[in-house]
Amino acid sequence: MDNSKGKKRQREIEIETEQGSDTAQPFSLEENLMFTDTLVALRIMRAQFPHMDKVSIQPFILQSQLYSSVKDRTQVDRELESLRRQKVLRIFKLNTGQDDHAIMFLDDYLNQIECVVKRMEEKEQGDLQVFEWFRTHVVYSKLEPSIEHQELCSLLSVGGEVKDRQISLLINAGLLTRQLIDSNMYWFAIPNIGSILKGISQGRKELLSLLNRRKYKEMMLALLEKKHLRLSLLDMRFHIRDLIGSGHLKTIQTPTGLVIQVSKD
Structure with a gap:
């Protein structure tokens, strides 16, 4: 088995582990931030979609989150189009006031x-x-x-x-x-998504505000993802991926781990 297939299989095992056990410990974002395959990224982000008691909605992934997790955006667009034509997933334009698209498995x-x-x-x-x-x-x-x-x-x-x-x-x-x-x-459209759309917009603002108040407008990823947002039902990991993919945040590798920093205008 070559190395790439081995890594892909390992990711699939991680997905099955997360989906198969409610008691499984979630993998840290730093351990699975980047992927080489769009479908693998989609499956893992689907498995990590936050559970929300107040809203009945199936998992979805923002296109910006894929851009944060697969380096080649052209590859993401090409593979998304292929998966859409194969009827594996559907892509929805979101009414958030921005050019946001959600991806949901069919x-x-x-x-x-x-x-x-x-x-x-x-x-x-x-x-x-x-x-x-x-x-x-x-x-x-x-x-x-x-x-x-x-x-x-x-x-x-x-x-x-x-x-x-x-x-x-x-x-x-x-x-x-x-x-x-x-x-x-x-x-x-995705039914029942209204309150979550509001949370996407408010969560973005809250996360950026949190980082902008810090001296260097940055924080260790391991610490940041443990924080809770007040204005969004979605978790910190969801918003971090979104804002990295949209270019509002960037990652910096340091000897002590990944740092998340507000991108310069």
């Missing part, structure tokens, strides 16, 4: 849709067959982050006659959001 996304349908059933809302049409005829056919109204209706109509109220049901369920620039276009 199985997790389908589970998220299932949770929405169950909630709708409990409320005894009608026309629930539209969710099955959406899952069967839209999700597997339209792989891009957005879809035009006429194409959406055309794909849904494979399942049956489409009514305006059924489209509204998909929007109210959080599966679609109208684009502000063109009301005939929709973004595919």
Whole structure:
């Protein structure tokens, strides 16, 4: 077995260890900050997605987090496109006021849709067959982050006659959001993500503020990742990866370990 395959297998073992045991100690960020393979990085970050009691949402990864963990951004973009076409994952444009994209494994996304349908059933809302049409005829056919109204209706109509109220049901369920620039276009969306989007924005500001208050605007990674954010349900590791990938933070290797520093403007 060559060295690269050995390392990849070791990463897969780590993933299985983290996923398979609630009592397993999480690996430190410093030990698994960088990867050579986009899919391996995605799987590990999925396994490390923070558990949140208050929000029912499947794990997702920000594209910026991948940029922090795989050195070659062109490689990341190329491998993401390949995985999207293979229907391994979906990419979502986030409404955070920035050019943010979330990545969710397709199985997790389908589970998220299932949770929405169950909630709708409990409320005894009608026309629930539209969710099955959406899952069967839209999700597997339209792989891009957005879809035009006429194409959406055309794909849904494979399942049956489409009514305006059924489209509204998909929007109210959080599966679609109208684009502000063109009301005939929709973004595919992740249901229940609203409060987390707020946390992404606030957590970024809180972490940068924490570091900016320090003398050299830096902190040892091992110490930083143990701190807790007040304004975000997401953990420090999630935000550190995000801000490194977006260029707001950088890493410096020192004899005592990795240092996280605010990037100069």
